[in-house]
Amino acid sequence: MNSNWKTVSALLFAVAITVIIISDLRNLLRGEPPFSIPPGERLHEVYPEAHSFRLDKSGSWPCLAALDAGGNEIGAVFLSDHLPPTVRGYAGAMSLLAAFDKNGIIHGASVLKHSETPAYFSMITGAGFLKRFNGENVSGDFSDLDAVSGATITSEAIKKDLIEGARLLAHERYGIKSQSTGKSSSKEFFEIASIALLLVLASVAYVMRNRRLRHASLLASVIILGLWLNCSLSIQQISTLAALSIPAASGAMLLLLIFALISAATRRQIYCHMLCPFGAMQEFMYSLVPYRLAPSQKLMLWASRIKFLTLFAVICAFFAFGFKAALMTEPFGAVFEFSASRYSMAFAVTLLLASGIYKRFFCRCLCPSGACLHAVAKTSAALQHFVGKRHSVSVGTTHGRLLNGWRDILFVLLLLLALSAMAGVGMQQHYEIAQQEGKTQAEQRKFEKVNVERIREGVYNKKLSDIKAKYWKTADEDE
Amino acid sequence: MKTNKGSAGTVTCELCPKECRLAAFERGDCGVRYNAGGELHTLVYGKACSLHIDPMEKKPMFHFLPGTPIFSVATAGCNLHCKFCQNWQISQKKPEEIDNADAPPQFIVDNAISNGCRSIAYTYTDPTVFYEYTYDTARLAREAGLRNVLVTAGYINEKPLRELCRFIDGANVDLKAFDDRFYREVCDGSLAPVLRALEVMNEEKVFIEITNLIVPGLNDNMVKISQMCRWIVEKLGDETPLHFSRFSPQYQLLNLPPTPGDTLERAAHLAKEAGLKHVYVGNMRLPEFENTYCPGCGTLLIERAIFRIQANNIKDGLCPQCGRKQHGVWK
Incomplete structure (x- = not known):
């Protein structure tokens, strides 16, 4: 019986290792995901004052320039994925969307993707942690912004990595200089x-x-x-x-x-x-x-x-x-x-x-x-x-x-x-x-399925719709 | 279209003046509305065959948010069958003959916003045939603060048009000729409903610009052109922009030559004489008819080079020299 278990466990081990290696190779070969713009609603959520957004790939990192009604740039929206360092929560990398204006004042931040336990994550959102960033200046001192108790790792990660990324972008686009974060590293x-x-x-x-x-x-x-x-x-x-x-x-x-x-x-x-x-x-x-x-x-x-x-x-x-x-x-x-x-x-x-x-x-x-x-x-x-x-x-x-x-x-x-x-x-x-991802995933699917760029590459199908039309009447008996 | 005894399940579509009477599973003349066993259904709701971001000047809309990009949507099908159609590859085809992309109304609005467009155009084919799609997208766009522009032939019944115009800010209507015979023989339509549609749009305060494609030998009768211009001045106002477009051989009129520049120039001058203040020529470079000048003092207001704005001197919708209010939607 012992030797049976030995072979079985060796077999399970081999299969598990193979599965992990295959999954890793697949991820490595897939490479960088294509640049995808978040849905418009999310953009307006983090920057309500903007009238529209324009993709700007000209700088060191891609971002979305927020424009006012006259088409002038008033600020920038960025995805933490595209700026170093990667924001890592307790369970792994997360994807954040944040916006700040030309003076460096943060207008909003939201989490697009994460791998945390739902309950753990709702502790962060429930405490309104992300809302505390609004109105602060990117170059300012965030040491008095306390992490959410019970979710220290993720909230500290958001605070540190998001702000670092924001500062890089703010410096490049608007020349805003920031002081170093001496205090938070002492806590760490x-x-x-x-x-x-x-x-x-x-x-x-x-x-x-x-x-x-x-x-x-x-x-x-x-x-x-x-x-x-x-x-x-x-x-x-x-x-x-x-x-x-x-x-x-x-x-x-x-x-x-x-x-x-x-x-x-x-x-x-x-x-x-x-x-x-x-x-x-x-x-x-x-x-x-x-x-x-x-x-x-x-x-x-x-x-x-x-x-x-x-x-x-x-x-x-x-x-x-x-x-x-x-x-x-x-x-x-x-x-x-x-x-x-x-x-x-x-x-x-x-x-x-x-x-x-x-x-x-x-x-x-x-x-x-x-x-x-x-x-x-x-x-x-x-x-x-x-x-x-x-x-x-x-x-x-x-x-x-x-x-x-x-x-x-x-x-x-x-x-x-x-x-x-x-x-x-x-x-x-x-x-x-x-449930949590359902809404974002449906939005993402809508977006990933057909992007204006990809339409030009030819991502089509021949399916037709079958929705009830307006303006018709049942014909009377023929004359 | 006669049917045999009005069997249960025959429907009459009342969207456009053709008012096709359809037996069960029969399609309308436009090819995208069909009788699904007693109920009229549309085959192109949310199925765009073309999605593109165009400069506003391409529609052509010269007095409506000049220089801004506009997000353009189109599906297959059209209720007219003009022999010179420039978009026949999608308008004269059934939806299953071309590729469609899944683009529900909210998707269009989201994409328009994130691509930095402030307006959405329902164009290329004719928004009349994808009426429900246009209606829903326009409503969502209005709520999101975007403008809606229709690029249409205007061959639509009054009631649907009025309902749609609630959400429409601008329209470019193709007035193909001021001749009912041309409409019947070349376009398979009629003139009166188009004129009526223009009047309705004007009543509903939609900003109108008119395009007239001059096909040599068919609708280049200068008498009719001046009649058309006088009608526009009388019913729509002398500041309505009019675009004369040059024809290029397409679809079923490959035997005809492109419109000579002379014809276009004469037409444009006639239009000016009839009283129209803003006359432009498209598909051909005639510098005199590319720019916008103030009707009051003649200052150059907007300088254009095909689809690009070289200079825009309008401030707050007023002429910088004489302060005259300019006809258009500038913000």
Whole structure:
């Protein structure tokens, strides 16, 4: 049975890697998307005072010149895609539309495309974060503009990258000089320093194998990674990395991600055991609940393999079929982000309750990120095996029956419940994303389908319409 | 068009004076409206065969937002069949014979705005045949602050025209000849409805400019031309811009020569004599009839070179010299 699982897992691994590589190659070969103008409504939304817009590709970066009723340029509208640096939120690059006038006063900003969890993103829009930019001067000091709590990474990213891009354009078009952003980088330094200290604590706790230190590290991480920065490791960042793009502009997040991957590659699961805030919550629940569920050894072994299957499903769903919602099935955000959707909250609560009777239920049985780190460790082990270094294989027992009594059946039911809840969360997120994007996608489709330039290239079809006409009457009986 | 016993399901289209009576699944003379088993349907709503951004002077509209780009839309089909049609490749074809692009009304408006156009033209073929499309797009354009310009032959019934004119700011009407026989023999239409349409547009305060394509040998009768000019002066006003266009052999009149410059010049002078203040000649460079001059003091107001504006001296719609209010839509 063990060797069967080995072949199966090797096969799944090979398929997953192939899917990722194919998806990356496709993205690389597709190259730069053609320059597309956002729909007129969005342009007027960010710059209501303008009468019309004119595409201007003459500068270093393309932008849309906003014109008044007399045809004179009064300002510029730009897409953050076309200006460096790329705006990266928690989950990856986002596309923002912003407008400022000739004096550098910002008239509006809106997000066109993003890959964040819908609930996370609505925290930013709900707090009116983007509206706070209106009326500020591009060259001014934005340090007093606070990020949205619970969505620090994305709001800081918007603030920093959008303003940087705007300043470049403002300088080129209107000669507006800006002072450097000394203050915000000190905040970032503080963040990175805290994370670095936390990582040091976790590593020390791991090496010393000290329970007290481990608990301290977990507590510190709940506070720092969970409540303050809300940036625990998630399959979203790992996937963005696998898709060959930098996950987040925040240095702290990047540091954490690299640390987790390197420690996994050296076959030391420091992140999972010392740092993961959700793992800490699960252990805390376990320590509270007096009852212990003890399923059979064989069942526990098989249950711990299920997480590799969920990881495989998430990889295929995202890389092969493009379902962004597959990356949002983890409950980390829901626990610390109090405005998450009901389903994510319910899922997180179910997992915490299950983990009260079975230690680290989610971590051991379902967590795709954990499975990914484990896979990294196992790959590294296999590679080391090839170069002759010895390694220890940890296996559970494979003797005996799988289901040995009511405890095992209860455990299986719990697993099934959790799996279906996870799938449910994925579907619900997908639905919400579709809702949010529905309107923009319909607009985008209208636009991408036929652009005046592309009509000249001949993007036509022969379909006819069949709409009721006006001005007719049913003919009377013939004379 | 007689039908056998008015069977259930015969409809009469009342959009244009032809008033085609259609049996089930039969198409009108324009080729784009058909009887879908008891109800009249249009085959070209939202299906543009031409989308282009043109200079305003190409319509030709010389006194309407000069020098601005105008977003032009057209679908297949036309209710007239002029033998000299310059756009016959799309007007004398059925919609399934040419390629159409999906362009619903909101799309047109969005595209016009983001391409920096302040007006939309319904042109190339005839907005009469894609009436519903024009109506909806014009309404949305009005709401978005854009102007609407019709470039049409005016062969449309009064009631639909009046309803459409609510959203129309300018129109260029093709008055092909002042001769009903020409309309019948060469264009398969008639003159009276076109004249009536012009009067209706004038009543509805649409800014009108008139085009007359002179085909040598067919409608170059100078008597008729001056009759036409006098009619325009009387009914529409002496400041209505009139464009004489040079014919180039097309479609079914490949045997005729292009209009001689002499004919165009004579026609233009006759028009001036009849009292028209703004007379232009198109498709041919006659410097005297390319620019706009103030009817009061004769100052050069707008200097043009084919479709480009070389100079525009009009300030706030007034002549810079004598302050006379100029006939046109300048902002």
